[in-house]
C-alpha cells in the first residue's frame with residue numbers, strides 16, 4: 533500500500549493495515565494467539581531459517597502488533613518499529629541493542645527519572661557508562677562525547693522542565709563522533725515532532741502517554757531510520773522478551789487513530805491555560821514552549837509543529853502553595869502520567885522525580901515548587917474555572 537504521501541490524520545487512521553488482507557475487517561483483528569500453524573514441516577523450517585516470512589510465535593511477531601508498529605513507523609517516518617511491553621522496555625532495548633560493554637552513552641538532562649536510573653544503576657553494572665549534560669547546552673554535549681560514545685540520548689521537550697534539545701545540532705554532534713542520536717519523543721508525539729526528519733537515528737515512545745491517550749495501557753515502541761538498526765532492536769526485544777501482547781497492541785492502535793485530534797485539542801487548551809497562568813498574580817513563573825517567555829521559544833517553532841500540552845509552573849508560595857493547589861483542584865486529577873484525554877496535575881520533586889538527588893534536581897531546574905500540568909481534552913472554560921477556584925483556595929488552607 534503506497535500511503536507514504538498521506539497527511540498526519542490519514543496516516544494515523546489508515547497506515548499499516550489493509551482490511552482486504554484480513555477478511556475485510558475494518559478494525560484490526562486481535563490475533564490473540566501465542567503460536568501459528570505451519571502448513572508443512574518444510575515451510576516451518578523456512579520460517580525459522582528466514583527464507584519465508586510467515587508467522588511463527590507471538591514473541592517473534594504477531595499481525596496485530598505489526599499493524600501498530602507499521603502505523604507508528606509511518607507517523608515518525610521510519611523504516612519500521614518494534615513494539616515493547618512498556619516505555620522503559622523501549623529505552624532498555626535501544627541501549628542494549630546499540631551499546632556494548634565498555635562503551636558510553638552521552639545524554640541530556642532532565643531525562644525521565646527511570647531512564648536515567650536504568651543507565652546509571654542497572655546498565656552500569658554491565659559496563660555501559662553514561663554522562664548527562666544540560667538539555668539546552670550544545671557546547672556541553674559536544675564536550676561529553678568520547679571515542680567510545682555510541683549513543684547520544686535526548687528527551688525533548690524534557691520532563692518536567694520543558695527544556696528543549698536542538699535536534700539538528702544533537703544529530704550533527706552525534707554523527708561527527710560516529711555515534712547515533714536517540715530521541716525520546718514521548719512529550720511531543722509524532723503529531724507535533726518528527727525527530728528522524730531532523731537527523732535522529734532512533735525515536736522511542738512511552739505509548740502509555742499521547743499515542744495511546746486514554747490512561748488505560750502501559751506500552752512502548754522504538755522506531756528506526758535504518759533497516760540494520762531495526763533488525764538489532766528486534767533481535768534484542770525478542771531475546772529479552774520485551775515484546776508487547778496483541779490485546780495491548782490493539783488498545784494502543786485504537787488510541788493512535790485519534791492521536792491528532794486529541795493532541796490538537798489538548799494543545800489548544802494548553803495554549804489558553806499557559807498565558808492565563810502567566811498573568812495570574814499568584815504564579816511566579818510558567819514554562820511552556822508556546823510562550824514567548826520560554827528561553828527556547830524560537831527553537832520550538834523551528835522543530836515542532838506546535839508547543840504541545842505540557843505546562844510547568846511555580847506559585848509564589850512555593851511547595852506549600854503548590855500542594856494546596858493540587859489538593860484543591862476538582863476537575864483536574866491529581867495523578868502522575870500524561871497524554872490522556874483527562875488533565876492531570878502532579879508534583880515532580882516529591883513524585884516522578886523523587887529519585888533524583890535534591891542537588892541534582894536543583895541543577896536541572898526541577899525546583900521544589902514546580903508543578904506539572906498535563907492538559908487534557910476537556911472544555912477549556914471548565915479547566916480555567918477549576919484552576920480559578922483552586923487558586924482562590926490556596927491562601928486559605930483547607
Ligand SMILES: *Cc1c(COP(=O)(O)O)cnc(C)c1O
Nearest residue numbers: 618619620644691718738740751
Ligand atoms: C512515561 C515515560 C517513560 C516510561 O514509559 P513507561 O510506559 O511508563 O514504561 C519514558 N520516557 C518518558 C518521557 C515518559 O514520560
